[in-house]
Amino acid sequence: MGGSHRSDHELNIETARLPRRILLGFLAVMAAVSLVATFWLWPSADDQPQHQEYAADGVTFLSGEVVSVAEPCPVISADVNAAPAEREEFPEHCNEVVVRPESGSAKGQEVTVLATPEASRAGVEPGDTVRIAEIPPATADTEAVFAWVGIERNLPLGLLAIGFVIVVAVVARIRGILALVGLGFAALVVGKFMLPALLAGENGTGVALAGSSLIMFVVLYLTHGASIRTSTALAGTLVGIAITAVLGYWVVDAARLSGISDEDGERLSTFVSDISFQGLLMSAVIIAGLGVLNDVTITQSSAIWELRAAGPELTRRQLFTSGMRIGRDHIASTIYTIVFAYAGTGLMVLMLLSLYERSLLDTLTDAAMAEEVARTLVTAIGLVLAVPVTTAIAAATVAGPATPSATTPASSDATSTLPESQ
Known part of the structure; x- marks a missing residue:
């Protein structure tokens, strides 16, 4: 790859100039689109539905x-x-x-x-x-x-929350604390933008994409630092979000999912009639995959950086191949995490449905389960495809292989200056 290189701050890994510029340009455009979309979709106070009284007057x-x-x-x-x-x-x-x-x-x-x-x-x-x-x-x-x-x-819940913060701060230290700050920002975006916008009847997919992208920009850079490595993970995350949105849009329409499959949905529909519940389901699908998506992309980006530091002579193809071996193991474990998480939250529904004399296929395609099945599969597909995407972006962004002279014992350190062109 032609052009000069610049070091990543943490591992001093050189990066190729042209891919770096393309990556940063893409992220700059996506940041601008996210901010404009958030501003455009931000609901006014007049658009909000009337608040419902929790109790009668005098109670x-x-x-x-x-x-x-x-x-x-x-x-x-x-x-x-x-x-x-x-x-x-x-x-x-x-x-x-x-x-x-x-x-x-x-x-x-x-x-x-x-x-x-x-x-x-x-x-x-x-x-x-x-x-x-x-x-x-x-x-x-x-x-x-x-x-x-x-x-x-x-x-008890307060003590548990305090214990969580202490454990994160002691074990993960500054990174853990910054992650908690990022989590607070995410809660702010959800509470102040996404929920009001959805209640105001704004497009559910647009709200989820704008809010999720905004959250990922802040959370990733805040937690992992402003570096090309983090930018690579962010790009992979945004691509994964886009894949999830496209698949979610298709399955909601193809499977004729209404977005109202339980008592909570029915109750919400009586209070707010302007909501598109299919759009609300789309938002849920996108938001549900953010955590695991962020996890795999930052892992894949870090893996490529570590591989380059350990093997300056590796070609980009070798970097990608080695990174994908790591990614496949991560995919397997993360899929278990997604499926078991949904199985745990819907355990009582599964138990109830298992009591009826119905086939497994009929049970899984029932309205009560179909939305969870669709959410799980869409999230999993977006997650799996984000791994090769992130790995490819990272392998293209780091500098090409060092020449034999650059890998001699006198200059084999990962921070050595690589040739201007590969």
Whole structure:
């Protein structure tokens, strides 16, 4: 490759001038497109749907300490053939929880609320802190009514989050801390741009592409540093996102996926009628693959840089071949990660569907599972194709093989100056 070379900051690996310029030019164009698209799709306050009241006027939410817990109500059997006499009767006062509110009109007193079956089976014990709702009396002659809201989990989840931050900071050090900052930026983009834009009825694919690209630009450079190696991984990530979007667009249309396959989708459709739920599914497909996509591209880019440092005499073809051997192993393990992650989140749905006398094919193509299957396969294909793309970009970007004189013991260090043309 003709032209001069420049060193990567971390490994002092020389890079070819022309591929480097093409790479940086491509990223500059993509950055500009992402910013323009984000500005164009940014929703105004007038476009936002009306907020829904979580509770009726006058209802207040209180924390309280559990005083006593009644036994859980038995689970109703789904066996319709069972005789009524054979079915287990509900014990009196089952699922009732006595709570002492910390505020409100009944502060310090004991009130009885009916907990949900899930809460009772979760193991609520005396001394736990729970949330209840105080509903004001309808007339002057009646009293306030108290209802169950949920278990207060701030402390255990807060401790877990603090532990996560500490572990990341201790093990990964500055890189881990920067990754957490990048995660915060990603949450900001999702919360302040992507969700409002989707609720405003903007094109789901456009919102996901703009937001995902913006996140990847900031996260990759912030976490891994501004270098040609990181730029190579970023380019591979953007190509992977584009592949995922194209495949997602095709499968949503070809498989006639509505984007509404559960109660949450039905509930959202009653609140916001302008949303394209197929576009929303497209956004979910693109966002779902960001984490693993970023993982494989940065690994492949780093692998090529390490191979060049260890073997200055390797040709670009040899670099690509060696990098792909690493990539194939990574692909295999990452695919397991994707499939098992989706299987874990949908475990109860899988168990429920397995109870019915249906073939595996019918189960997987059912509306309840088809979206998850499509999301998994599209993400996996985008991930797999991003590996050779990133490897090829990295192999083309690093400098060509050193001449025999450059690899003699006197000048075999990875930081040696390579010839101007290969």
